[in-house]
Amino acid sequence: MSDELSENIMTYLQRLLPLLSSLLLLFLSYVPMDFLLFGDIRPAMAIVCVYFWMIHRPDIFNLLSVYFLGLVDDIISNVPFGTNIFTLLVLYLLISNLSRFLSGKPFIITWYGFAIIALVVLFTKWLVLSIYYAQFLPLSIVGFSFMVTAAAYPFISLVLAFVQNNLIADEEL
Amino acid sequence: MKRRKSLFMHLSNIRLLAKKFALALLFLSAFVLMLVNKTDTAIIEKTSSVATDALSPMIDILVIPARAVADVYDYLKELKQIHQENQELRQENRKLLQAKDRAQALEIENRILSRLLNYVTPPEAKFITARVIAEEGDAFSHSLIAYTGDAKGVRKGQVVLSNRGVVGRIEQVGKLYSKIILITDINSKIPVMVERTRVRGILTGDNTPTPKMVFIPLEAELTVGDRIVTSGVAGVFPAGLPIGKISSIEKNNVKIKTFTNLERLEYVKIVDYGL
Secondary structure, eight states: OHHHHHHHHHHHHHHHHHHHHHHHHHHHTTSOOTTOTTTTOOOOHHHHHHHHHHHHOTTTSOHHHHHHHHHHHHHHSOSOTTHHHHHHHHHHHHHHHHHHHHTTSOHHHHHHHHHHHHHHHHHHHHHHHHHHHTSOOOHHHHHHHHHHHHHHHHHHHHHHHHHHHHHSOOTTO | OHHHHHHHHHHHHHHHHHHHHHHHHHHHHHHHHHHHHHTTOHHHHHHHHHHHHHHHHHHHHHHHHHHHHHHHHHHHHHTTTHHHHHHHHHHHHHHHHHHHHHHHHHHHHHHHHHHHHTOOOOOOOEEEEEEEEEEEESSSOEEEEESOOGGGTOOTTOEEEOSSSEEEEEEEEOSSOEEEEETTSTTOEEEEEETTTOOEEEEEOOSSSSOEEESOOTTOOOOTTOEEEEOOGGGSSOTTOEEEEEEEEETTEEEEEESSOTTOOSEEEEEEOOO
8 A cells, every 4th residue: 555655656756857857957057157158147957957857758848837837937038927827838839730730759859849949939929028018129139148048948848858757657657 | 449549539529638738737827927027026036945945955065075176276276377377466565565555545535534534434244154155146146145144134225345346236035145247147237337438327237248338428448457336226236336348349338357257256345335
């Protein structure tokens, strides 16, 4: 009985790992780091995490996980409340419709797909906030932010792949 | 068999419909949250403060190892410069000692003249030094979270300084953590003036590292390198706090380079001027 219970708890924790690892990386992206190469521009961590988990483990990273991650990002960030949720929901919608072209493909294709989707999502965020503030935000910095995010994807996905391969059991579990 | 198959298809259709409905509902909730935020109600602010208080300790834990890595990096980087910096500091110290003597003399003179004019001195500023635990500075927002809050007497609107000048103001106060909006953020608007000519304007952030000065009189004389300080208009910031220097002047676009490197703040000073 106790074995069964501990097994159930382990399974439950494993199913939570994509969200927990995403939250950890999201928190890390807000930590002040003086040694960053690109000054204060950091990769859009939530976008990377949602993309990775929705491509590789859509069975345990669902709509509510995406919403929760957006909510946490909204709490830490100073953008108007709801903006990050909205952006990540757009990302969810895009990946839900495009995942069949991206999942199971070689890494370079996944990365290429990420770059295109991240560009659309960051542009959506830029548009939403420009409408909200009734003035255009600097597009050059959005472009720079996109480049940093796209360049960081292989490194962040390496961390997430480690979590997936070593800490989460297969789908059949 | 056929019946079972149709039942299964029916169920999967319902599931798909529920998923679409949930997505639409969540989109709507995000939209509503943004609308409520736009109307600037206290609900969002209060909820956000409580939530920031709950989440910030988790970031705070991560600061310690990150800071250790940063310290090692800084140590190696700065090792080369230490000797030269030391000589410069000795020279600067000599100048500062002279300036201190002059300042003391001026303070005494000021006290005597104030007494003669029956001048009421403003209350002395109180300040709190706080550690920065989170920073954000992309195209969408420029802010910090500092480890100090309501319990230490921090209030919304208080001025945040570094040792070089104005950094921003307090935007949200939780029990233990506070959110600071930087002067480079799009929501930041501060009344400022050119120190040399006393020309007034508004310093407005645009989410770039160099905020701009707007609402400057047409006939104003400005030159690159002019110091910009707070003007004290509107009573939120006291007059004379250093902000930065004019870095470029183009048609309708006066850019300011801040004295403080806003990307490298470990500690900030939150000042209550009693305004």
